[in-house]
Amino acid sequence: MTRIAIGSGMMRGNDSRRDSPNDLWTPGAVTMPPEKNHQESLEEARSLLAGSAGTVSFSGAGLSAESGIATFRDAQTGLWARFDPMTLASAEGFARDPGLVTEWYRDRRRAIARAAPNPAHRALAAREEIEHITQNIDDLLLRAGADPARIVSLHGTMTRDRCHRHCGYEEEVDMRDPPGVRPCPQCGEELRPSVVWFGEMLPAEAWEKADWLCRSCEVLLVIGTSAVVYPAAALISVAHDAGAKIIVVNTQSSDASALADVEIIGRAGEIVPKLLQSPPGRGRA
Ligand code: APR
Numbered sequence: 247m248t249r250i251a252i253g254s255g256m257m258r259g260n261d262s263r264r265d266s267p268n269d270l271w272t273p274g275a276v277t278m279p280p281e282k283n284h285q286e287s288l289e290e291a292r293s294l295l296a297g298s299a300g301t302v303s304f305s306g307a308g309l310s311a312e313s314g315i316a317t318f319r320d321a322q323t324g325l326w327a328r329f330d331p332m333t334l335a336s337a338e339g340f341a342r343d344p345g346l347v348t349e350w351y352r353d354r355r356r357a358i359a360r361a362a363p364n365p366a367h368r369a370l371a372a373r374e375e376i377e378h379i380t381q382n383i384d385d386l387l388l389r390a391g392a393d394p395a396r397i398v399s400l401h402g403t404m405t406r407d408r409c410h411r412h413c414g415y416e417e418e419v420d421m422r423d424p425p426g427v428r429p430c431p432q433c434g435e436e437l438r439p440s441v442v443w444f445g446e447m448l449p450a451e452a453w454e455k456a457d458w459l460c461r462s463c464e465v466l467l468v469i470g471t472s473a474v475v476y477p478a479a480a481l482i483s484v485a486h487d488a489g490a491k492i493i494v495v496n497t498q499s500s501d502a503s504a505l506a507d508v509e510i511i512g513r514a515g516e517i518v519p520k521l522l523q524s525p526p527g528r529g530r531a
Contacts, residue, residue: 250401250442251476284510291493291508291521298465298491303370304481305380305387308470308496312515313361313386319472335443340410344427344436351439352424355404359421363390366469366518373522377463379456381471381478383441385421398456400448400478402441411435448477460485467521468494470514473501493521 295301307317318326325331329350333339340347363371367390370376378387379398385405387397409415409430415437419425430437442448456478460466466485473479479501486492486505494506495517503509510517 249445249447250478251444252474284512287508287510288517288520291510294465294491294493294508295467295521298463300377300463301373301375301465301467302377302379302459302463302485302490303467303469304460304471304485305370305378305382305469306471306473307382309366309380309514310361310364310382310384310386311470312364312366312513313384315358315361315384315386317470319474331444335441336445337410337443338445340436340438340443344438347438348427351404352426355419355421355424358384358386358404361386363387364515366514367392369519369522376467376522377459379459379481381475383439398452398459400442400452400456402439402449404439404441406440407437408440409433409435410438416440453477456481457484460490461488463488463490465491465493467518468492468496468502468506469518470496471500471502495521 307315311317311320316323316325318324318331321327330339333342334347334350361384363386367386370378371387371390371392374393374396377396377398378392379400380387381401383399383401383404385403388394405418405421406416407419407425408417409432411430411433413430413433413435415430415432417437425437428437429435460481461484463485466482468482471479473482482492482502482505491507492502492505494500494502494509495512495514496502496509497511497513499509499511510521
């Protein structure tokens with residue numbers, strides 16, 4: 247398994263949008279395709295989901311955007327448009343200045359604690375048979391009521407701290423009043439958020455389950471991810487190559503677009519409920 251990194255782009259070759267702070271897309275603005283195509287895509291996606299015996303969701307920061315959690319690569323509002331990822335989300339950055347990194351995560355933790363799940367989280371959670379793979383480190387899917395046993399958190403979670411040396415110590419943190427820098431009570435190394443930083447390995451168990459889910463699902467519902475961070479983004483190809491239908495929901499085209507059987511351009515909070523909720527008097531979508 248490879249370490250977490252920005253990918254070389256699995257599909258769109260020379261994509262000038264990738265990580266570009268000059269991205270012309272304005273957050274919140276959605277370029278809507280012609281109404282008929284949009285409606286047809288929705289119907290097609292609903293029909294794929296209705297016929298699927300095994301649906302897996304694969305989400306990124308766009309899933310939580312309407313809950314007020316900043317994405318990473320959206321122009322202006324994206325975290326990596328304003329902050330340096332290698333300073334704030336790498337072991338090297340933490341070694342240089344643990345106080346700075348911890349303070350930054352304290353702010354993000356408070357923001358997550360203030361946020362509430364949006365209609366997309368709730369629609370996903372309400373479909374108990376769906377398995378979820380998420381790159382998100384917030385707990386909004388869980389707070390929406392999804393079964394923890396059905397959530398694979400590929401990039402870890404903000405709700406826990408762990409020993410930076412990996413001695414095995416972990417503890418839950420109070421997201422409303424997050425702790426500052428402090429030593430691991432077991433080995434004395436510093437504690438840090440239990441998340442995967444650039445250059446670090448994904449948790450083996452999470453990766454193996456995600457890989458297996460993608461190899462065995464019938465439909466992969468890809469929501470709100472730029473699909474440029476590996477190895478997570480490779481899971482879309484894994485599902486595609488194993489014969490799954492790929493549905494992509496995003497406010498703009500992304501590196502997942504080329505693998506999509508159906509792509510729906512729109513906000514997750516609006517589109518996902520339409521895909522997953524049954525119309526009155528009918529069976530499940
Ligand atoms: N609905 C649907 N999609 C949205 C919405 C929305 N309301 N708002 C934004 N998006 C889309 C954007 O168009 C973009 O393609 O969500 C995507 C977010 O992409 P990124 O910011 O790159 O987030 P993500 O794909 O989750 O990043 C992957 O990068 O730095 C790391 O570890 C971090 O897990 C993260 C990883």
